[in-house]
Amino acid sequence: MSKRVASSTDDVASSKKAKIQDDDDDDSAYLEEHKIVVEGGDARPIRDFGAFNEKARHQLEAAFAAPTPTQAISWALALRGSDVISIAKTGSGKTLGFLLPAFHKMEQKTVRGACSPQVLVLAPTRELATQIGVEAAKFAPAFAVRTATVFGGAPKWEQNHQLKILGGRGCVVGTPGRVNDFLDSNKIQFSLLETLVLDEADRMLDMGFEPQIRSIVAKISRPTQTLLYSATWDNKVQKVAATLLRNPVKFVLGDAGTKLVANKDIAQTVEVLDESKKTARAVEFVAAREAAKLIVFVATKRGCDALCRDLRRTTKCDALHGDKDQHERNRVIDKFRKSKKGVLVATDVAARGLDINDVTHVLCYDFPKGTHGVEDYIHRIGRTGRAGNKGRSHVFVTPQDSNLPALVRILQDADQPVPDDLKQLAFTRRSGGRGRGYSRGRGGSSSYGFRGRGSSSYYGSRPTGRFSSSSSSSSSGTKIRF
Ligand SMILES: Nc1ncnc2c1ncn2[C@@H]1O[C@H](COP(=O)(O)OP(=O)(O)OP(=O)(O)O)[C@@H](O)[C@H]1O
Numbered sequence: 001m002s003k004r005v006a007s008s009t010d011d012v013a014s015s016k017k018a019k020i021q022d023d024d025d026d027d028s029a030y031l032e033e034h035k036i037v038v039e040g041g042d043a044r045p046i047r048d049f050g051a052f053n054e055k056a057r058h059q060l061e062a063a064f065a066a067p068t069p070t071q072a073i074s075w076a077l078a079l080r081g082s083d084v085i086s087i088a089k090t091g092s093g094k095t096l097g098f099l100l101p102a103f104h105k106m107e108q109k110t111v112r113g114a115c116s117p118q119v120l121v122l123a124p125t126r127e128l129a130t131q132i133g134v135e136a137a138k139f140a141p142a143f144a145v146r147t148a149t150v151f152g153g154a155p156k157w158e159q160n161h162q163l164k165i166l167g168g169r170g171c172v173v174g175t176p177g178r179v180n181d182f183l184d185s186n187k188i189q190f191s192l193l194e195t196l197v198l199d200e201a202d203r204m205l206d207m208g209f210e211p212q213i214r215s216i217v218a219k220i221s222r223p224t225q226t227l228l229y230s231a232t233w234d235n236k237v238q239k240v241a242a243t244l245l246r247n248p249v250k251f252v253l254g255d256a257g258t259k260l261v262a263n264k265d266i267a268q269t270v271e272v273l274d275e276s277k278k279t280a281r282a283v284e285f286v287a288a289r290e291a292a293k294l295i296v297f298v299a300t301k302r303g304c305d306a307l308c309r310d311l312r313r314t315t316k317c318d319a320l321h322g323d324k325d326q327h328e329r330n331r332v333i334d335k336f337r338k339s340k341k342g343v344l345v346a347t348d349v350a351a352r353g354l355d356i357n358d359v360t361h362v363l364c365y366d367f368p369k370g371t372h373g374v375e376d377y378i379h380r381i382g383r384t385g386r387a388g389n390k391g392r393s394h395v396f397v398t399p400q401d402s403n404l405p406a407l408v409r410i411l412q413d414a415d416q417p418v419p420d421d422l423k424q425l426a427f428t429r430r431s432g433g434r435g436r437g438y439s440r441g442r443g444g445s446s447s448y449g450f451r452g453r454g455s456s457s458y459y460g461s462r463p464t465g466r467f468s469s470s471s472s473s474s475s476s477g478t479k480i481r482f
């Protein structure tokens with residue numbers, strides 16, 4: 001009998017061991033298949049929706065076949081309580097990657113009658129905050145969570161009302177400026193905050209939100225889990241990560257951690273032409289794509305309005321930029337979201353994080369300039385080819401444009417054709433210098449070295465060299481306002 005038990009115990013043990021081995025192998029195969037590298041810890045990908053409550057599971061199953069690879073790892077790490085850095089391609093489902101584990105955590109810990117949110121998501125633009133707020137509100141009921149979305153340019157009283165009724169399970173999504181306003185006027189406190197999410201953190205810094213983020217973080221009176229999401233991993237993001245996160249586990253999809261990479265689901269084309277020909281060519285390009293749902297990116301607000309006027313001679317289109325009032329910005333985005341086809345002419349206010357269904361094409365009318373030009377290009381074209389769909393992008397390049405060798409590398413890395421005239425332009429003259437025209441002076445000389453919560457005494461020593469940052473490579477100190 002004892003032998004039998006022993007033997008059966010052995011069997012169980014060895015079968016458990018074998019299962020663990022199989023699971024390990026499966027996990028490794030999954031990581032390999034999706035080119036995921038995890039640093040600073042390990043992660044067992046969550047490959048179904050079973051990690052969440054039944055209601056949420058049903059909602060997810062009705063919407064999606066399976067978690068995206070970003071979510072599989074993000075959920076695994078965030079549910080375990082780690083600080084997380086996620087560097088993943090555009091359109092890979094990062095939003096639910098951070099929202100759902102944060103909601104799940106709240107479900108485990110309700111604080112009755114509290115008026116301090118447990119989750120704060122910071123995003124750089126009003127449009128992105130609104131979009132994340134909508135996504136949050138979609139899944140919040142499954143976790144009995146309440147949400148509030150706060151951003152500038154809209155009346156405070158309505159947002160204040162949302163904050164007031166958050167209750168014990170509250171999630172606030174907002175832009176740093178408005179969140180800070182509410183903090184300063186005591187309409188919100190973070191005494192019970194559990195999770196802080198920085199979405200598109202690098203862009204928030206570029207936009208000059210450093211002081212507001214610093215001020216918000218300083219008012220969080222307890223250690224929180226911090227999740228940082230971005231599609232790119234440059235010096236700025238590294239610096240933020242090093243100062244704000246505690247022993248983070250970083251995961252990178254594909255090559256995004258070592259170099260700038262574009263989503264391979266996007267077929268990219270490049271057209272070299274003279275600056276003076278761009279408008280006529282854009283009119284022709286748009287007219288030839290009547291059935292397309294197309295975003296045209298222009299460098300400046302004035303340029304955006306001007307091109308929109310020119311395109312309107314043959315095509316219906318709307319302009320979106322930071323000088324439009326919020327009502328108009330909402331109207332334009334809503335209309336474009338709901339339309340099956342159409343043309344939106346926008347500045348970079350639409351470049352980050354915006355998830356608009358079925359955008360078939362992106363036209364970069366101006367190739368982005370400045371130190372981060374290529375990174376901006378990747379985000380702009382990332383408005384198409386989302387969630388595994390295919391997309392197309394087209395970019396105008398002129399002899400005055402800078403950063404062209406980097407563009408060539410982006411194309412090559414994404415297995416896209418590199419036209420000969422681009423190669424010639426990129427490699428037969430000094431490139432990387434300033435082109436004429438739309439240079440807008442990106443934020444950067446600003447002192448990213450704020451220590452905030454990240455001072456080693458509070459957060460322990462900085463993680464290994466993997467997360468250490470070199471000095472910021474940013475250029476000028478001007479704030480970006482699209
Ligand atoms: N598991 C899933 N399966 C399929 N589609 C999904 C899944 N999860 C989210 N999506 C959809 O994928 C799209 C892109 O998601 P999301 O905006 O979160 O991407 P992102 O990684 O944040 O992109 P960006 O880098 O541009 O900010 C959304 O339409 C979302 O509804």
Ligand SMILES: [Mg+2]
Nearest residue numbers: 094095199353
């Ligand atoms: Mg996003």
